Amino acid sequence: MKTFTSDIVIGLEIHCELNTKTKLFCSCPTHGNEEPNTRTCPVCLGHPGSKPVLNKKAVEFALKLCIALNCEISPELIFSRKSYFYPDMAKNYQITQYEIPLGKKGKLRLGNGKEIGITRVHMEEDPASLVHPAGMKESAYVLVDYNRSGNPLVEIVTEPELTSPDEARDFMKQLIGVLNYLEIFDINEGIIKADANISIKESCYKRVEIKNITGFKEIEKALLYEVKRQKEVVKIEQETRSWDSERGITFSLRKKETEEDYGYIIDTDLVVTEIEGKWIKEIKKHMPELSQDKVKKFVHKCKIKKEDAEILASDRQLAEMFERVSKEINPLLAAKWLRRELVRVLNYNKKELHEIELNEKHMIDLLKLVENKKITDSVSAKILEKLVEKVFDVKEYVKKEKLEAVSDIEELEKYCREAIQENPKAVEDYKKGEAKALNFIVGAVMKKTKGKATPKEVNEIILRLMK
Amino acid sequence: MSTADFIKKIKSGEIDIVEHTEKIIEDCREINKEYNYFNTISEELALEQAKAIKNQIKNKDKKIKSKKLLGVAISVKDAICVRNIETTAGSRILKGYRPLFDAFVIQRVKEEGGIIIGKTSQDEFGFGAFSVNTFNVPKNPFDRERTCGGSSGGAAGLSQKLSSHIALGESTGGSIVTPSSFCGVYGLCPTYGRVSRNGLIDFGNSLDKIGPIGKAMEDVALLMYVIAGHDENDSTSLNAKSESYESFIKKPIKGMKIGIIKEAFGAGVEKEVEKNVCNGIEELEEEGAKTEEISLELPIKYGIPTYYMIATSEASTNLAKYCGMRYGAVEKLEGSFNEYFTKVRSRYLGEEAKRRIIIGTFARMAGYRDAFYLKAAKVRTLMINEYKKMFRKFDALVSPTAPMLPPKFSEIEKLTPLQHYLADVMTVSPNVAGLPHLNVPVGFEKNLPVGMLLIADHLQEGKLIQLGSAMEKGK
Numbered sequence: 001m002k003t004f005t006s007d008i009v010i011g012l013e014i015h016c017e018l019n020t021k022t023k024l025f026c027s028c029p030t031h032g033n034e035e036p037n038t039r040t041c042p043v044c045l046g047h048p049g050s051k052p053v054l055n056k057k058a059v060e061f062a063l064k065l066c067i068a069l070n071c072e073i074s075p076e077l078i079f080s081r082k083s084y085f086y087p088d089m090a091k092n093y094q095i096t097q098y099e100i101p102l103g104k105k106g107k108l109r110l111g112n113g114k115e116i117g118i119t120r121v122h123m124e125e126d127p128a129s130l131v132h133p134a135g136m137k138e139s140a141y142v143l144v145d146y147n148r149s150g151n152p153l154v155e156i157v158t159e160p161e162l163t164s165p166d167e168a169r170d171f172m173k174q175l176i177g178v179l180n181y182l183e184i185f186d187i188n189e190g191i192i193k194a195d196a197n198i199s200i201k202e203s204c205y206k207r208v209e210i211k212n213i214t215g216f217k218e219i220e221k222a223l224l225y226e227v228k229r230q231k232e233v234v235k236i237e238q239e240t241r242s243w244d245s246e247r248g249i250t251f252s253l254r255k256k257e258t259e260e261d262y263g264y265i266i267d268t269d270l271v272v273t274e275i276e277g278k279w280i281k282e283i284k285k286h287m288p289e290l291s292q293d294k295v296k297k298f299v300h301k302c303k304i305k306k307e308d309a310e311i312l313a314s315d316r317q318l319a320e321m322f323e324r325v326s327k328e329i330n331p332l333l334a335a336k337w338l339r340r341e342l343v344r345v346l347n348y349n350k351k352e353l354h355e356i357e358l359n360e361k362h363m364i365d366l367l368k369l370v371e372n373k374k375i376t377d378s379v380s381a382k383i384l385e386k387l388v389e390k391v392f393d394v395k396e397y398v399k400k401e402k403l404e405a406v407s408d409i410e411e412l413e414k415y416c417r418e419a420i421q422e423n424p425k426a427v428e429d430y431k432k433g434e435a436k437a438l439n440f441i442v443g444a445v446m447k448k449t450k451g452k453a454t455p456k457e458v459n460e461i462i463l464r465l466m467k
Numbered sequence: 468m469s470t471a472d473f474i475k476k477i478k479s480g481e482i483d484i485v486e487h488t489e490k491i492i493e494d495c496r497e498i499n500k501e502y503n504y505f506n507t508i509s510e511e512l513a514l515e516q517a518k519a520i521k522n523q524i525k526n527k528d529k530k531i532k533s534k535k536l537l538g539v540a541i542s543v544k545d546a547i548c549v550r551n552i553e554t555t556a557g558s559r560i561l562k563g564y565r566p567l568f569d570a571f572v573i574q575r576v577k578e579e580g581g582i583i584i585g586k587t588s589q590d591e592f593g594f595g596a597f598s599v600n601t602f603n604v605p606k607n608p609f610d611r612e613r614t615c616g617g618s619s620g621g622a623a624g625l626s627q628k629l630s631s632h633i634a635l636g637e638s639t640g641g642s643i644v645t646p647s648s649f650c651g652v653y654g655l656c657p658t659y660g661r662v663s664r665n666g667l668i669d670f671g672n673s674l675d676k677i678g679p680i681g682k683a684m685e686d687v688a689l690l691m692y693v694i695a696g697h698d699e700n701d702s703t704s705l706n707a708k709s710e711s712y713e714s715f716i717k718k719p720i721k722g723m724k725i726g727i728i729k730e731a732f733g734a735g736v737e738k739e740v741e742k743n744v745c746n747g748i749e750e751l752e753e754e755g756a757k758t759e760e761i762s763l764e765l766p767i768k769y770g771i772p773t774y775y776m777i778a779t780s781e782a783s784t785n786l787a788k789y790c791g792m793r794y795g796a797v798e799k800l801e802g803s804f805n806e807y808f809t810k811v812r813s814r815y816l817g818e819e820a821k822r823r824i825i826i827g828t829f830a831r832m833a834g835y836r837d838a839f840y841l842k843a844a845k846v847r848t849l850m851i852n853e854y855k856k857m858f859r860k861f862d863a864l865v866s867p868t869a870p871m872l873p874p875k876f877s878e879i880e881k882l883t884p885l886q887h888y889l890a891d892v893m894t895v896s897p898n899v900a901g902l903p904h905l906n907v908p909v910g911f912e913k914n915l916p917v918g919m920l921l922i923a924d925h926l927q928e929g930k931l932i933q934l935g936s937a938m939e940k941g942k
Contacts, residue, residue: 044566046788048556049548049570049666051701081784087804092787141800144792263831265840268673271702389606448834 004160004205008227010168011160012219013195015153016179017126019059019186024125024152025052025095025270031189034133036145044150048195051269054079058152059273061184062102062123062281065154068178068290069118071103073280077123077273082262087142088127090149096124100262102275106350108158108178110170111314117159126151160197167216167224168196172216173314180316180354181290189352195217198226203236210250215244226250227329241337294319302331309338317353320344324360329367337367344390357391365394374398380450409461412445415453416461419444438462470539470686470909473631477538478531480524484538488517488582491540491632495584502541503605503622506545509552509584513540516582526633534579535693540632544622545586547635548595548666548675549573551888556668557601557618558632560815561795571701572635572694574675579693584632584672585620591817592786593639593670594618596890597879598646600819604876605806609915613873615647619643619680623650626646626680634680639670640774640875641894645751647906648868648918651936653687654680659901660705663698669785671778674898684936687905688712691928707926715932721755723862723934729760731893743917744867745839747909747938751865754937763864764854766896770848771888774895776830776843783827786820822884851900863934866893868906868918897922905931907938 017434023030024044033039042050043193059077066073073312080098106118122299128149133137156175161166176192179185185192194213199205208230213222224241229250230236241250289297291313298309298319318338326334342363366383369375375383383403399406406412419441420427429437438459445458468475476482492510499505520538523531531537532778544547546556547595550573556562569577570602576583598605598620605620607613610626613623623646626634636643637654647654656678664675678718679690695709727748732741740824750771752758791797791811798811857864879887897904903924906918923930 045793047567047794048554048561048564048668048788049566049568051665053700053702083784083787083831085787085790085805085808087792090788090793092790093784261833263784263828263833263835265784265831266844268667270700270779 004199004201005157006163007201007239008165009160009199009205010162010165010223011197012156012158012162012168012171013197014156014172014175014192015194016156016175016185016192017190018058018152018154019190020055020061020152022055022057022296024055024148025059025124028150030151034147036143036147038119040149041145044090045146046092047287052095052267053272054273055152058123058186059102059275060283061152061182062121062154062278064157064182064184065179066103066106066121067280067284067287067386068182069103069106069108069121069156071118071121073275074100075275076100077102077275079267080122080264081267082260082264084260086127087144088130088149090146093269094125095267096155097122099174108171108174110167110174111310112167112170114305116161116167116171119157119159121154121156123147124153126153136223136423142303165227166221166375168223169216169220172219175214177291181288183288183332187417192376196223196226198223198230200227200230203230206236206238207216208236208238209240211240211242211253214245218243221248222281242303277407291316291319293449296334298322302326302335304331304335308335310344315353316440321353321360322364325363325367328364329371333367333371334363337370337380337384339365341384342388343344345385349387349388358387359391362391362394369394369398373454376406376454377449379403379405382451403450403452412449412453412458413461413465415445415448416458416465420462420465421440430466431433468631470631470633470689471505474534474537474539477520478524482538484521484524485514485517487538488513488540491582491584491629492633494629495625498625500639501606502608502610502624502628504587504625504628505542506555506557506583506588506621507553507605509549509583512549512552516577520580520582531580531657534580535577535689536576539581540584540629541576541581541690542584542587542622542625542629542632542634543573544619544635544637544677546637546668547572547586547591549583552583552586554586554668556593557603558589558789558816558820559602559666559796560789560791560811562815564690571663571676573666575693575696576635576690581693585627587619587634589621589642590618590783591820592668593637593642593675594782594817594819594823596641596645596887597874599876599879600817601935607873607915610873612875612877613915614876614879616646616869616873618646619654620646623647623652623654624654624678626650626682628662629672630682632681633686635677635690635694636662636680637667637675637677638767638894639674639676639778640898641891642677643680644868644894644904644906644918645891645922648908649916650874651908651911651916651918652680652682652906653684653908654678654746654906655687655691655820655928655931656898656904657691657695657707657928660703660904661697661707661903661926661928662694663701663704665698665701665704669781670672671781671919672785673781673899674774675777676898681896684932684939685716686712687935688716690728691932695928705926706877710929712932714813714853715929716936718933718936719755720751720934720937723756724860725751725756725758725934726761726763726857726861726864727758728767728864728866730763734839735892735907736867736870737872739872739912740870741916742869743910744865744919747907747919750909750938751934756934756937758865759861761857761861761864763853763857763896764845766850766900767772767892770896770899771892773843773850774891774899775826775847775888777847777899779823779827780831780840780843780881781827783824783831786816786824789914792813819884847899850896854897854900854902854922855924858927862927862930864922866920866922868893868920872912872915872917878911893920901925903928903931905935909938913933
């Protein structure tokens with residue numbers, strides 16, 4: 001038995017849909033008409049006599065991922081048949097890869113800097129989807145929709161090197177980041193699913209597999225649930241469980257002593273595809289800048305802090321927004337607002353940047369006002385919160401709501417004088433040496449100006465007036 | 468009348484294509500009553516095609532001038548998909564299945580004006596050497612108590628019985644040449660990949676080949692020309708244009724070198740068969756070919772086990788799709804999916820199909836696949852190397868096609884599965900090696916035909932046609 005040093009050991013098998021236009025082995029479209037069984041042909045329906053023909057574009061996409069994950073790439077692409085009977089299988093075997101995966105021995109860096117080993121990256125076809133008309137447990141029958149049958153997938157298998165549900169979530173997030181950078185995954189429509197192997201020290205690392213976890217938000221929930229369950233249950237058995245995201249629990253699918261025997265053989269309907277160095281070179285030439293390249297660029301060209309650059313670069317949309325905003329706005333200011341404020345508001349709303357309408361134009365409008373001291377930081381932060389919920393014209397909004405900063409010294413002095421007169425106790429406390437009392441007076445001024453004044457300026461005026 | 472003359476008469480209108488086709492269909496019905504060569508006679512399709520051609524002739528359509536098969540009746544082994552015509556591959560589990568598309572070879576035949584007359588009987592999914600493992604057992608044209616051979620039994624029998632017709636057969640381990648030998652006709656199994664498998668119902672994907680069967684060598688050469696060539700819808704289709712195979716007809720064979728496979732004669736081969744094949748070899752010598760005895764130990768010794776491991780492993784995955792869900796036989800929907808699939812497969816797959824599924828599944832199971840499936844793949848490579856060495860020196864190799872005369876059904880019943888498999892001893896090895904091979908009728912014994920097997924190097928179908936044609940000349 002392997003010896004593990006952490007209390008929790010997690011390994012992931014992630015299936016990700018590649019966003020090619022056509023399916024892996026036929027020319028049916030991968031997306032479009034959602035009417036069941038309309039995007040099908042004899043090949044993806046598994047009709048007798050039909051033969052698969054490999055979609056080279058899908059191989060190119062998978063190769064991009066292998067390159068980005070620093071994998072060793074196999075010189076030959078070989079497909080095998082994985083045989084098992086299931087109603088979602090058009091042929092009762094799945095065309096996948098077995099002995100020699102496309103990529104192996106790769107790695108991916110987590111947000112905390114830790115590197116996680118990638119055991120293998122391989123290509124395979126998606127089965128059809130099963131529709132349970134009355135819910136998974138209650139339906140007396142299922143319907144099969146072959147629209148998805150034959151869509152290209154990559155499977156990414158990690159080493160068991162993740163040590164917490166949080167790391168598992170971050171791994172998924174980083175991976176989605178890479179897929180998104182490579183433009184091989186449709187971040188809005190694409191399906192990414194994980195099976196997680198998890199074992200904990202308390203059960204002597206008995207391995208439990210959790211199937212059917214969709215997206216990175218779910219993975220942490222599922223694994224947190226499973227860790228808690230395993231700690232509470234006296235005797236953990238080696239088994240396969242499924243994650244029910246609606247109920248937020250895992251339930252047992254099957255308990256097994258041995259691995260299932262899929263009787264793999266080479267699929268001789270497909271010829272061996274040679275992965276020539278020339279091809280890889282060509283792909284590398286057209287690879288987009290990845291997050292690590294962007295970090296370097298942001299630090300050197302924009303002179304922002306490395307940790308800020310890393311956060312900006314971890315999300316392709318955020319990085320690209322930063323690139324555009326920093327052309328118009330001082331990069332330091334732009335970095336501060338995107339990396340701190342925007343990320344804070346997104347996290348608060350549990351949203352991803354690609355899920356909202358806010359774009360670089362809104363940010364540029366907003367930060368121009370901040371840069372030119374037309375609005376204060378606190379007003380800007382409030383506007384940003386509103387923008388994340390629903391976008392609007394920033395300049396007009398500021399004008400309509402009269403949110404311009406009070407920059408007229410005389411007007412400000414008037415507010416300050418009023419505040420001093422209205423708060424004699426605070427003035428007295430301050431003069432006695434209570435520094436905090438000053439904040440109270442400044443706060444009173446800010447209230448009067450509805451936040452449209454900069455605290456620093458107000459501070460100076462009050463000090464001058466109290467002399 | 469030769470096929471070339473026939474096509475001329477069709478083009479000139481001397482023979483009315485529709486009347487001729489009606490007559491052919493009528494003949495097919497008559498023959499079928501006694502011989503069971505057809506699973507389906509596609510009368511409607513044949514007449515529809517004939518009428519369309521008649522119109523083209525009437526309208527003096529220029530396109531018909533170049534059509535290679537104009538009006539020629541073509542029968543199709545039931546494993547090859549013809550759009551909208553019931554296609555069962557000889558299995559009850561596919562009863563009622565009408566394909567949505569034409570196989571590549573059917574598209575080609577239609578393009579060249581060939582008339583599709585029906586689907587010929589065969590062993591279920593090609594599993595057998597005598598065409599007895601099916602619901603419709605074809606009978607030998609020379610003796611109805613005997614087998615046609617298999618698995619393309621209906622195709623070979625019909626080729627003997629019906630004139631002005633060429634058949635599309637298919638071979639995985641000998642299914643073109645064996646029935647051709649038993650029925651006394653020419654059958655050419657091409658190089659693996661020479662003819663697209665698109666639309667062929669799979670037996671063993673790395674072994675299956677579609678090829679022509681006919682009563683005359685020139686018919687075989689003609690249909691071979693039509694069906695060969697690259698097809699982008701079959702990944703294993705070779706990227707090589709078709710050749711003018713007819714140019715090899717009557718081409719002198721003087722100086723060609725023939726290797727006689729020593730291990731294929733003697734023990735295990737019926738005397739009458741051996742005698743006739745030796746006569747055939749003498750004919751080749753008379754035409755000027757040089758012969759030499761050679762030893763080809765590996766293919767004869769390990770051909771059968773190697774072939775059956777690879778073929779059954781592949782077949783067991785290919786047959787998984789037949790489960791009563793999307794096409795073919797169905798049962799009342801009840802129980803779990805597993806129970807339902809089991810019920811349909813138990814009820815509608817034949818005994819030999821089940822046996823091969825079990826053998827193939829076993830051979831690829833974890834713990835056994837190294838010893839069986841993967842080892843067989845290695846032996847296959849060695850066999851190809853041994854053949855290749857021979858073809859550096861020889862144009863073709865020769866052996867009997869089958870070690871026996873066509874047996875009686877009553878004799879076949881007594882065979883064990885292993886004895887049944889041994890009937891393929893001469894033919895499996897060139898099939899495993901993907902080499903083109905041809906059956907040439909060489910004589911009769913007890914009123915039953917004997918066939919000789921010629922094997923050539925990859926893509927050398929032309930040489931086989933040349934040799935076959937030279938032997939035909941004297942008859």
